[in-house]
Amino acid sequence: MGAAYLIVLIAAAIAFSAGGILIAKIFVKGTKNHQKGQAYECGIPSEGSPWNQFNVGYYLFALIFLIFDVELVFMYPWAVVVKELGMTALFEIIVFMFILFMGFLYAHKKGALKWI
Amino acid sequence: MFSLESITTLVQDWLNKTFSPNLALFFEFVIVGVLAITLFAGLGLVLVLMERKVAAWIQIRLGPNRVGPKGMFQSLADTIKLIMKEGLTPDGADKFLFNLAPFIVMMVAMLVLAPIGFAKGFQIWDINIGVLYVSAISSVSVIGILMAGWASNNKYSLLGAMRSGAQMVSYELSVGLSVLSIIVLTGSLGLNDIVLSQQDGWWIFKGHIPAIISFVIFIIAVTAETNRAPFDLAEAESELTAGFHTEYSGMKFALFFLAEYINIFIVCAIGATLFLGGWMPFHIGNWESFNHVMDYIPSFLWFFGKTFFLIFLIMWFRWTFPRLRVDQLLNLEWKYLLPISMFNLILMTLIAIKGWHF
Numbered sequence: 001m002g003a004a005y006l007i008v009l010i011a012a013a014i015a016f017s018a019g020g021i022l023i024a025k026i027f028v029k030g031t032k033n034h035q036k037g038q039a040y041e042c043g044i045p046s047e048g049s050p051w052n053q054f055n056v057g058y059y060l061f062a063l064i065f066l067i068f069d070v071e072l073v074f075m076y077p078w079a080v081v082v083k084e085l086g087m088t089a090l091f092e093i094i095v096f097m098f099i100l101f102m103g104f105l106y107a108h109k110k111g112a113l114k115w116i
Numbered sequence: 117m118f119s120l121e122s123i124t125t126l127v128q129d130w131l132n133k134t135f136s137p138n139l140a141l142f143f144e145f146v147i148v149g150v151l152a153i154t155l156f157a158g159l160g161l162v163l164v165l166m167e168r169k170v171a172a173w174i175q176i177r178l179g180p181n182r183v184g185p186k187g188m189f190q191s192l193a194d195t196i197k198l199i200m201k202e203g204l205t206p207d208g209a210d211k212f213l214f215n216l217a218p219f220i221v222m223m224v225a226m227l228v229l230a231p232i233g234f235a236k237g238f239q240i241w242d243i244n245i246g247v248l249y250v251s252a253i254s255s256v257s258v259i260g261i262l263m264a265g266w267a268s269n270n271k272y273s274l275l276g277a278m279r280s281g282a283q284m285v286s287y288e289l290s291v292g293l294s295v296l297s298i299i300v301l302t303g304s305l306g307l308n309d310i311v312l313s314q315q316d317g318w319w320i321f322k323g324h325i326p327a328i329i330s331f332v333i334f335i336i337a338v339t340a341e342t343n344r345a346p347f348d349l350a351e352a353e354s355e356l357t358a359g360f361h362t363e364y365s366g367m368k369f370a371l372f373f374l375a376e377y378i379n380i381f382i383v384c385a386i387g388a389t390l391f392l393g394g395w396m397p398f399h400i401g402n403w404e405s406f407n408h409v410m411d412y413i414p415s416f417l418w419f420f421g422k423t424f425f426l427i428f429l430i431m432w433f434r435w436t437f438p439r440l441r442v443d444q445l446l447n448l449e450w451k452y453l454l455p456i457s458m459f460n461l462i463l464m465t466l467i468a469i470k471g472w473h474f
Binding site: 008016025039040051082094 | 230288
């Protein structure tokens, strides 16, 4: 039953955003010329396309993030039951985190975390 | 005693008595939708004004004081101004993605409202995996920001979006780990269960030093996740004009702006729920008479009081600390916050298993 409210909320968000944009469209009589359509960069006509290569560092950080995010997803169910399972669960998660931490240290040693 | 729960049950009973079940359900949906939109608009107006007033107070100046008594209607006037502005789409932009991005950001902000308990028994959906739901949905907003930056066909926008993406995914780990340290104590992911488990004191007081450490990490990390100063590299105005929303104007810009403030409210509400007891009044152990006196203050006042205290804290950061460089930002997360919060989580688990908390 509750899941239906998600659809309600999505509909509310769309109605709110679309309503605002439509009201603005009704009130505003825009003019159009060449200068208005230019990218807002420096004032002089911009050179080259921005859809280009960018720093590989972003990609490396995204990869390391992926490792730890998957670890986090595994740890949500663990966190719910760890109080009942006791010390065994704690030792197991320490082993699990240790292995991932080794990977993290490897990435660190390789210089993946250094911003160039 | 005034409570929102009695009003909702009253409305529900009246609807069920008057209309057929399907129609009553439809009216409930409409009421929820209208309330959510009202909350959005109201919070946007209040938070923008609050930010400007707090900034003025910290910098010893007056702030907005012309429109209405003490400048109360300033943000309303700004809204009218933004509606009157022309919404431009640059010629080179990817038109579909450019127009879609504000919708995605708004949808994410709206969806995360669902599991938050605003007052006792006043919650849109008491989902039993509340915390997981919040962290899953809120990470979708990265897509909206990347989409906005990429579709703008502007170098500053793309740079801002890439920085924002790297920053938001990095700090999500610290948020997750500090949230987990509270989940370990409560043993439930539902936000309502977490609030109820704080009946004899809030977790920040009950959980010893690890709870305080994870609270501090949480506050730092959510400041970075919402792209607020001192972590506002995504829209560093001195280097990138306005970051990912440089090309947006008029109402579409207003939607990004609104979503940013709503996100601040949401993370502060989650922080208040996890660490400061949500709508739970300030209780101390088994001091029955003291707890009874505290119960007289309505629960929604407690919730909004705590949330606005955290929002004030985040605004205070903005006007106190200088902006970090991008390498410093990533160093802070990966070399300090992440190892500290991992160790902190293990410590907290030990405390929870041994029962050393209060």
